[in-house]
Amino acid sequence: MKKELTIKVKSKFVNKYKSGYPLIMKDALINQNGLDEEGTIIKLVDEKNRFIAKGYYGRQNKGYGWILSQKESAQFDQRFFESKLKMAIQRREAYYSSSDTTAFRVFNGEGDGIGGITIENFDGYYLINWYSKGIYQFREEIIQSLTNLVDYKGIYQKKRFDTKGKYIEEDDFVTGERGQFPILVKENGVQFAIYLNESAMVGVFLDQREVRKTIRDKYAKGKKVLNTFSYTGAFSVFAALGGATKTTSVDLANRSLNKTIEQFSINEIDYEAQDIIVEDVFNYFKYAVRKQLSFDMVILDPPSFARSKKYVFSAEKDYKNLLKEAIAITEDHGIIVASTNCSTFGMGKFKGFIDTAFKESGKKYKLMEEFSLPDDFRTIKEFPEGDYLKVVFIKKLP
Template identity: 80%
Template sequence: MKKDVTLTVKSKFVNKYKSGYPLISKEAIINWNEVTEEGTIIQLVDEKNKFIAKGYFGKQNKGYGWVLSRNENEQIDQRFFVNKLRDAINYREPFFNSPDTNAFRIVNGEGDGLGGLTIEYFDGYYLINWYSKGVYRFREYIINALKELVEYKAIYQKKRFDVSGKYIEEDDFVAGERGTFPIIVKENGVNFAIYLNEGAMVGVFLDQRDVRKRIRDAYAEGKNVLNTFSYTGAFSVFAAAGGAVKTTSVDLANRSLNKTLEQFSLNGIDADAQDIIVEDVFKYFKYAVKRQLTFDMVILDPPSFARSKKMVFSAEKDYKNLLKEAISITEDDGIIVASTNSSSFNMNKFKSFIDQAFRETGRKYQLVEEFPLPKDFKTIKEFPEGSYLKVVFIKRLP
């Protein structure tokens, strides 16, 4: 690694970084022009040249780098990453010992002191996600640390820092024996097909584990369930496993049809008894209203930002209207599972969207329960943006 670069923090941001805030932002630094190469170790100091923290320079959508240590003498070397990964793995020990779940996250970025990096575990396969060129500069350290600490079938990686925002297609295999895909993993006793060789999206979003289990165990039995933005149908599979009389999965992506059929098949669920529809969700809502279709449960888990040929969806601007569409086709005493992974607003703001949507439709509601990220998605209180997942179960009252 090249020589460290010292960056001076503006006085109004000093206390924020001293209190443990990990994301290095451009507006907080006086002399950004002194660092140009991603992966450079940077020392943060105040305007009196007093040490605050050290980290690395790496651009991603959240900011310009991450704090790694608050110890001036700590070296960012192989041993540093071994210690960080060991702590992260030890924290997830209960997951490794689970008899019915073998897919979970073992490093959750800044929650484990390693901003810009996540690592996930899929039944002996490890998947590293690099979110900037900066963190990718530590690739050898991190991969070697992982090899030192765990037994593995194979290690795969995803480079998520393409400037266009799209995933760079290339060979993702790193070490071990190449997998034969799909590999079949378990989540709370339900099977999922996982592809580590098909781009950034591997088959299931692990952060919704607790929500899926709750739907299966407490809500699905005897219900007619609509799953919107359904991706590979994970919510539908859990609803069907919980005794739903029927599930309807709607997603705009063509791949969603075969992916959802695959997940149903893996779990012995008759796909012919379910509906899988490839269509724009907003268009489907209009169709459902026209046909007077209603549901006992509507699941809303849109991306925080999405673009189709006819419209652009932003959770911050458009979630209220999405909820209004859902309310119109939810039965009295039915449940809407409202979910967002947007980090641009907090739970209170999200609940204000819910309240506005019900008021504007003239309907009453009850907040039943809510879910944050599961335990393996470790977060820190100093970085509330890291607790991005917000899920609320809402009952539409008569």
């Protein structure tokens, strides 16, 4: 049996939790006595000891844990987790029956009712991401639930928690058969090489699926495309398959070169006809201006926070200036794909950055279309922070 604690919530937060907000915030708690063991069951009550909700204690960058039920009698046992997973799997039925897309998110944390965990399916190989020691205490119940519900080839896990915020790489394989890596998966008919045994990042970010498809199907034909913060070159592959005349992929990480070559190669694209550059993106922008290079499409998908030898980038503070660098090397009538996964601001503020960047650059623009998370990345209206992805296609006008 897990330890259970009753914790009082400050009055100003009571209605927020009653209305379904799932994150247990440090600031909302009156007392934190006894909160020493992650995985402890927390019963939240108001200042008059009236029940509000029930969850678990698990520290991650977002808070002190997650609410799992508004029923006082709820038991967080195997049956509880299996029912949540079963509902999530049923919601992804269309993905399971697709032969065109074989990689998708099966369970999306608080969006599917259990904050602190995500599960992804890579053509029958499942990957569980644990984001706190707290949720990891329920691993036996969750892994058993998953094996009861799906036909799997193998199950892997990533422990994304550590006191210093670093990824703990150990015991990635859980059960089933070990994968022969790379596993080749499909996304809208395009192949990706996936490694579940290397690090926290497996080779592709599944949340950009619709954006990549849109680039391929509507915008890439005949275009010179610059893909910045390119990681394994997924946007570049889709652009090339959509008829781009040339793609240039720029990323600071040394691994990006071989990973991008691999993604081009498995899709039978001549990687030598593309440019793959290992360099700080901020330096590359300066180089492009100096050499008077310009592009018909610039893709900006930086991490929320990044540090290199010369630069520290924070999306909230620096995205506007990053956009200005992109505007300077985008052709008139060209497209900028501006993307951020920063959860601390919404689409309204993001569009404000876009507007300011163009005004300060003395240029006009037109918003073409926008994207947020695809439907397998399920979110709930009570937790807007969970809907973190913001992508806008912007046309630079003459």
